[in-house]
Amino acid sequence: MILKPREVPAELKTLRLLRPRMPLPDEQRYLYLEKGFKGEQQLDAWLEDLTTDCFVINDLLLNQNRNFFQIDKMLILQETIYLLESKYSKGDFFIVDDKWKAMSGIEIQDPRLQLKRSETLLRKLLHQHRLNFPVESTLVFTHSEFYLYNAPPQLPAVFPNQIHRFLETLNRLDSKMTHKHNKLAEKLLALHVHDNPHTQFPDYNYHELKKGVVCANCRSFMADKGVNWACAKCEYEEDNKTAIMRSIEEYKCLFPDRKITTNNIYDWCGMTSSKKKINRILTNNFTRVGHGNASYYVD
Ligand SMILES: [Zn+2]
Known part of the structure; x- marks a missing residue:
């Protein structure tokens, strides 16, 4: 057991x-x-x-x-x-x-x-x-x-x-x-000690990181194909929801203090197409807090 x-x-x-x-x-x-x-x-x-x-x-x-x-x-x-x-x-x-x-x-x-x-x-x-x-x-x-x-x-x-x-x-x-x-x-x-004292987290900050959706299979960046995301390197494909939800998980893990907003996730995923896609995924999977430009999402 x-x-x-x-x-x-x-x-x-x-x-x-x-x-x-x-x-x-x-x-x-x-x-x-x-x-x-x-x-x-x-x-x-x-x-x-x-x-x-x-x-x-x-x-x-x-x-x-x-x-x-x-x-x-x-x-x-x-x-x-x-x-x-x-x-x-x-x-x-x-x-x-x-x-x-x-x-x-x-x-x-x-x-x-x-x-x-x-x-x-x-x-x-x-x-x-x-x-x-x-x-x-x-x-x-x-x-x-x-x-x-x-x-x-x-x-x-x-x-x-x-x-x-x-x-x-x-x-x-x-x-x-x-x-x-x-x-x-x-x-x-x-x-059991939860915080390992030998853990060494590197310094990193949001603005210095390359933005985009990273392939779940080979960790290269994927391309936004409109209906889905595709990796040119290993040909792995993912639907919008899976790819973006996965990227939100990565964002939350790396930046637990940053807010989940449409603009932030749009930027994090390195997108250039419509923000509606992000908006829909956030609305369907998270709880919205606040109204208008100040609104953000929580689990
Ligand atoms: Zn790949």
Whole structure:
């Protein structure tokens, strides 16, 4: 039972919306977040066939004495809490003298350290709240093109070709969720930190962003064809209502303080044809506040 589904992280969501409309200050950061999210989605997909009675909590952000730690995926089973950390690295790596290196010889961050840190902090947190559960943590390498030479067998890791057996092992465990587990899950969900302190939103302002309707499929700009919108790059087409409502959602997400007015949305969608189209969509889908030029729309 999934108690907390995975959502696109707020920072990634914002960057995805901004990217077609302005040069991002840190493209690498964006690519890093996309990569991480893709790995987590792969982890979710692999664990879809989990049939044992358990609770699943995704993207849990906790704070133990001002030490923030994120858990990609937590499985609460009858006897044990499992922490799964997704690593979406691609390529060949090896361990020498306890150091992780890429084939080029460049040392990479040892993924065990972060895992160990989360595990330790979670133990402290549970202890503090008098919740007594053993914790086990595992790295899950989620990229199919990852290979680690001379991996020690005791490494707490699951490689892509082991995931099926890992899942089978979990499914074979006798597990039953009881009041005790409900209490644990409720406590952890209540402790979840909503505003990630590591989130870095770039500076942006309305006037500097490129206006238009962005393709839902390839994120290029679409052309207003009168009856619908069309993407020249991927040939994706959308009717007026869907395209404009989607653009309003993007506008609301990027500018929660700006008013939804016919003129604002007309400008945001970069339109040159009639404003009536916008007016009709706003009237049919939102509640109008005020009259005349000062009127605006709310959900
Ligand atoms: Zn497209």
